Amino acid sequence: MKKNDITILGAGLIGSLMAIYLKRQGLDVSIYDKRPDRRKIPYSEAGRSINMALSHRGWKSLEQVGLKDKVLPFAIPMYGRRVHDEHGGTAFVPYGKADQAIYSISRGNFNQLLVEEAERLGAEIHFEHKCLDVNFRTDEVIFDTPEGEKKLTPSVIIGADGAYSALRMSMQKQIRFNYRQEYISHGYKELTIPATPLGEFAMDPNALHIWPRGKFMLIALPNPDKSFTCTLFLPFQGTKVCFEKIQDEKDLETVFRAYFDDAYQVMPDLKTEFFKNPTAALVNIECYPWVQGNALLLGDASHAMVPFYGQGMNCGFEDCSILNGLIEKLGTNAWDLVFEKFQKKRKPDTDAICQLAMENFIEMRDSVADPKFLLRKKIEAKLHELYPKEWIPLYTMVTFTDMGYAEAYAQGKLQEAIMNKVMASPLITENWDKLDYEDIINQMETAKAV
């Protein structure tokens, strides 16, 4: 047995980046993916989430592997949310300081760039290899391939095979594997705002556009071709506006005219796309342990989250970075130890971000439309400006730092409790600028000390 013959399941974003990290350490890496090589057989990604928001944690990993400059041209900075009301009015809410942005990037080309970099560094990539099972008694990985069934016995298996991970499915049959998959009541559908007839962006490209409508919302992220990819989030059923109640073009028009009229005006393909594109579900997946024998789960395979904090990919990239660091530190003679340390360290953080992603859905679809929420953001921004180390807004901790998610979560909850008190003051709208900011910081320091 070759001592460090590493098999990665999944040539998606996480699998490819992990391969790049490992190849840069000079290790022997093969990737297996069930999909065909898109350079040979292009396939549509319609219905999969095709736009993502790359932020600090993601960039940090790309920088570590020397890819930041290669990726930048594909990414469009969004400095805040542009919130659209029912009457076409908008308000801009910055994500952080003036120069802080999250970056819109499309899955397809980005994934391709990572796959090619992994290949360039010498990773073998085998497409059309669908993992059927991992046998933990024999350490065999069984693939279905166009040439029939294939069995391999790699020394190490890393499952970066996504929310519907085959490796995790095999682990689930093992004793004492804790597992949870929870679908939320909402689904989503991808739609498009194309470039204008003059070839321009139809709206401000440097923002994430949101149409918050309480129980549902529409969002739009810019693409380099000057289109926007929109995602409509609605309950599947049971509410006034839901997927089940949009049966024909008339229903669709009624909903869009009533709630998203400004977007509707710039969506010429809405009716075709809506009924052609699938309605996809949203799942939260948590499990533990992530390790079984010589196999480890990574990224969505171990912690698939709902998309409302824009952290799924960033968190997966951070997984790769942390795992890489442990391998560098502990060497490749002690995979057990590396994997054990990885899961122990990382699990509280991924639990926290899964939870935050769930909670942020309410903020996006509802709170951002509330003037009090905007005021709250303003006060927190001012606190952060005055006390840059003592008070960091939760969104900033998650998005623009690499503080552990669990620590950010705990700190965020403390700050939330204090802000609830601040906002309860009856004249807050008038007097927010005259608050005793030092006292707020003192309250927080006291709460932390308890």
Place this chain on the structure above:
Amino acid sequence: MKKNDITILGAGLIGSLMAIYLKRQGLDVSIYDKRPDRRKIPYSEAGRSINMALSHRGWKSLEQVGLKDKVLPFAIPMYGRRVHDEHGGTAFVPYGKADQAIYSISRGNFNQLLVEEAERLGAEIHFEHKCLDVNFRTDEVIFDTPEGEKKLTPSVIIGADGAYSALRMSMQKQIRFNYRQEYISHGYKELTIPATPLGEFAMDPNALHIWPRGKFMLIALPNPDKSFTCTLFLPFQGTKVCFEKIQDEKDLETVFRAYFDDAYQVMPDLKTEFFKNPTAALVNIECYPWVQGNALLLGDASHAMVPFYGQGMNCGFEDCSILNGLIEKLGTNAWDLVFEKFQKKRKPDTDAICQLAMENFIEMRDSVADPKFLLRKKIEAKLHELYPKEWIPLYTMVTFTDMGYAEAYAQGKLQEAIMNKVMASPLITENWDKLDYEDIINQMETAKAV
């Protein structure tokens, strides 16, 4: 396609009882089980939970199918818990009124009795048929059999195939299936207290014996052959007394002498059994929906609980009774409707009993050793005696009535809050008999009205 060709997966207690119900309605039923026919190939059940506590809900179902009298001879009534302290002292805590008991019964013979009754009524039973997959597009059920792979397309599938259900595994691959499996930190091992050399029970046979030791416990249930089946519940690892730290006979003896000395004196086979029998894990499983296409999950397949409320089998039998009632009422032309009503009605109740089972572990292993707990039981018994309808102890609601588990749970929580106040009174031990019982009932009625 035959319209009412029903396939039941699993010839365990739940599958067999469901077949009996359906045959009594004159329906066409086949059962498929992965195990061999134990009449032809006997197999050991060592390590599976082999003793169960049959209580009101279970008996009610058996009565409905006319089996109560046939089962009674196999069952030994236990009127309460006999709590053993470290020094060999014991205390008896009744489960309910003087004539209320739960019944110890062994899985093997009981299961056999149900299988034979199902056969007698005309159910076809196919052993050595391991369900590999259920394909919801084609409605095919695929079995591995000694004669090779077999495919069937029954009109209805009922998955009574237990905590590791193959039907549920197939459902889990479908979209929007919520699922959760959670192992607790404790495992269990089955042991035996045999009949004495004179052929008698070594202890009082009409009680469930408990050795509560805080973080762990031993229990013993009587068998008709005058032995007791004991179950030792310990943490797998990480505590002073845990499975990981019992590596040899010396370790074992040390633990048993220190904590279970009176039991140790009547366990001649302890050392052999302990190292021969497997250490089994304990899992809580919840999922939803229970229905996919023409298939329904039943019993442990849809809600496997930890064994600490003695309700797993009783709850599964009640599932059968409720499903049977719905089929009788709505007929066999509307399986969709029957299944939908079943899962909607039943899910809150099974969630409640899963939760109660988890909570009761602490009561069994810890609280029952506390004099305050015994006093609390006494006060509640008196309340129940004085106000038989207004105050029913939680254990009684769950075990000796067929009130919905969810309702029992809610009512139990109200009562618990009131009892916490009652027990907080400093002189409660001295004055419990002089409490204002009417006032307690009034408090409860007020709490309920809120």
